[in-house]
Every structure is written in structure tokens, then in C-alpha cells.
Amino acid sequence: MGKSTFIDAFGSNLTKLGNRVAVLAVDPSSGRSGGSILGDKTRMERLAVDEQAFIRPSPSAGVLGGVGRATRETMLLCEAAGYDVILVETVGAGQSEYMVADMVDVFLVLMLPGAGDELQGIKKGILEIADILAVNKADQDAGKARRAARDYASALHIMTAGDAAWKPPVLTVSGLQNQGLDALWETMEKHRHVMVEAGLFDQRRQDQRVKWMWAMVEDRLLTRFRNHEEVRRLLLGLESDVRNDRKTATQAAEDLLSAFGMGDLG
């Protein structure tokens, strides 16, 4: 994917423009794999020694909610500490993208070039949360990258409302060759401008804060539920019963809620 190379080049361009840049990583798997995959300083050679940059690997909190919370709080701290640009990096798996999309002002999806079958099977839902899409490694085969960009653009076109204030553009870039990264930053600045003008910039942040509050409430309620001793004791058998149709989903839910002290499914 070349993500570290991309961030190294993109972030270095930004510090040269006079910005203080923070790079935060969200990778719920990093705890399990024992080592951090994202935010690897050794793979960001220039940013790692750049005094205007701060790189924080993913917290190894294990659960997505914990990693997300730690990241969101670090973001707020970085903002308060005067960082101008905060790049939040995430893995292309699980639910981490949705969480990150709910934290940031602009969500960039970095893709690899490819065509036909190679294009297929991109992560479901990812095109829908993209504000900007960039096809990386355009240096290797410019024609292939342009064809991929065109195909993504037509898919995005179908999924974007005709009257949307912002229509996600598709760019081609090369992190390795530092190609198209200035244009990408200009596009991000344009996105911000368009969102501010449409009154959507603040609204998005406000909505994100409320959504985050509810996400934490739900996370806590479900964690309490799942960790409840009697619920845990029943769960394995009930899930198996429901899976194999020995018990209805409704009855099993009622059993679990009763065990938790919230019975009588209305």
C-alpha cells in the first residue's frame, strides 16, 4: 500500500509549508499482534526526525472503543497544543475506518491502482464515507492509475447526491515520488472551504461530538452487559441454541435481559 511512505512525504510537505503536524494511528489489532503496525517511526524516516512533527503509534488498548477513545483524546490534546494538521491513520480492516471518519474533518481513502478484478472487493462502505479518494503508486503505471481513478470516480458519482455541497474527487498520487501531494493538499483545503461556506464544517464537528457521546454510552452499556456474570454464563449456550434454531432469537434475548435484571421484553 505504501501508506507509511505516503504519510512521510505528505507530512514532510506540510511541515515545509510551516505546519506542525501530528500523526496518530488507530489499529485495534496492534495489541494482539504484539507490535505496532501503524505509526511506525522507522518507516517514516523524514517525519521521525522532523521537529515540527509528532508521531504516535496506535495505543494497544485492544478493543476498538478504547483505541478510539485514546485517539480522540490525543487529537484534542494535539489541537490544544497548537498542531495545525493532525493526520489519523487507520488500517483497512474492521470497523476502524468508520470510527475515524467520525473524528476527522476530511476523510481520505488511499487506494492502490488496479483495474477490473483488482478493483473489485474494496472494503464495503468505504466509498461512502470518503471525502477524497487518492490512487497511490501512480508512478509505477500512470495509465493504470488513471483508469482506476476513472472507475472509482464513476462509482462515486452514482453514490453522491446531485445537490451535495461536496462531490468526492479522485486523484492520482505517488508517495514515493512525491507526485500529486500538493494537489491533494489543495483539494483538502478546498474541501474545508466548501464545507465552511455551506455551514457544514461546524455542523459536522457538532454531530461528531454528539455521536461520540452516544458511542461511548452504547459501548459502556454493552460492555457491562457482556461482562455480567450471569449473562456470560448463559451466552455461549444461547448463541448456539439460536444459531441452530433450538430457541428463537426473541426468547434468547429475553433470557439474557432477565439475567441482566432487565427482563420482560416489551
Next chain:
Amino acid sequence: MGKSTFIDAFGSNLTKLGNRVAVLAVDPSSGRSGGSILGDKTRMERLAVDEQAFIRPSPSAGVLGGVGRATRETMLLCEAAGYDVILVETVGAGQSEYMVADMVDVFLVLMLPGAGDELQGIKKGILEIADILAVNKADQDAGKARRAARDYASALHIMTAGDAAWKPPVLTVSGLQNQGLDALWETMEKHRHVMVEAGLFDQRRQDQRVKWMWAMVEDRLLTRFRNHEEVRRLLLGLESDVRNDRKTATQAAEDLLSAFGMGDLG
């Protein structure tokens, strides 16, 4: 959209083939609007008087969870009562599609023809849960319908894994003229055959049951939380504080959880 006309023709074809057909509607708005929009028998002239068919309008339970639960239980009853085909109709808004997609063996998305800008802004995420897509009203402008089908097909192509057992096809149909409905039913039967062969048919039903159990548990926990007297008293002020950045989302979540008796956000 011509959905009632489509269901009337499609369902009548199925009863003529010897099937007993049930039509259930899921429309969480039907309670609020005072009358049922979906499952309107007067708009399904043939099925309404067909002894092999049963039409049930949307329950006006108001909340999606309640409507969904009632529908799911009616589905199980219809299955037990010997209905061969159960059509579950939903509105093109809100979250009802996702709920219905988690209840059925095959999810058909019915679209209108159109091109360019008209294609844009289809409901986000809907292409991703589609097993089959059909462009309706193909009788009015066959060329337009074919172009729309081709555009949808290319978008679906990008979103489908190359090794997927089933790749969602796009058909053109006309409910009014009863065109393409036999081919649609054949495609649905083919889908079932492919899923069974791949071992995915039962797996999907098993996963749906477990998912449904958890959906009911979550629904109940959040309803309890939202209806809790002290939570309700605090909520309006806290949401406003979080929205306007007078209080952090974390602090507000903690306040609400404390009020609910589950404080000490870990």
C-alpha cells in the same frame, strides 16, 4: 416508483406458479402519518383478491425496532403456516432496509430508470446490501433503463469481491407490463441455489438469528437508558453542551452513565 404495481404483478405470477405468497410491509413512518403507505391492498388489485395470497400492512408500532420485531415474527408464522414465498416490502428511507436485509434470504433493490444526475444520490449503502438489483418501469424507455442498469452494474462490480460466490446482477423489469418478472424469479431461484451450494444459505440464516438476538438486546438496553428518568432529565442539556463544546463528549457520557447507575467510565 410503482412498487405496489410491481408487487401485485410479481406476486400474482408466483401464485399462478402454485405458490402461496405473503406480502409484509415494514414502514416505521406509517404510525406517524396516520395511515399505512406500504402494503396497501387497494393498490394491489389482483393479490388482494387472490386466495393464495396474504397481505399485511406495516404494523404502526412507531419505532423501527417494534415494527421489525412484529414483522420478523409474522414472517416465522407465515413460514410455519405454509407460505412458500414471503415478500417483505420496505420504504426507501431511514434504516428499515438494513433491518429487512437482515431478515431475508435475498434482498432485491428496485430502482427507477434514469441516467447521469438522476442516478446520483441513491441511498447510501443500498448497493452494498443488494443481492439483485432491478430497474423498474423499463416499458417507458427501454434504452434509458438499459443505460441505468449498465451504470449500476459497473458500480456493483467495483464493490463486489472477485471471489464472491454471488455477484449481484442488474435486471430491467416492468411491473406494469409484467416484463422481466419471470427472469427475475429465475434469478432469485438461481441465487438460492448458488447460496445453498456454497454452504452460505444456512449460514446466512444462522448469522441473521444471532444478529437479531443482539439487535433486540441492544434495542432494549438503549430504550431503558433513554427512558430512565434521570437520564432524560439530563440529556437535553448535555447534548446541547456537547454540541456547543461546553462539555466534552467523554464527560457527558460519564454524567449520563452515572445517572443510570453505571458510572466510572473505565
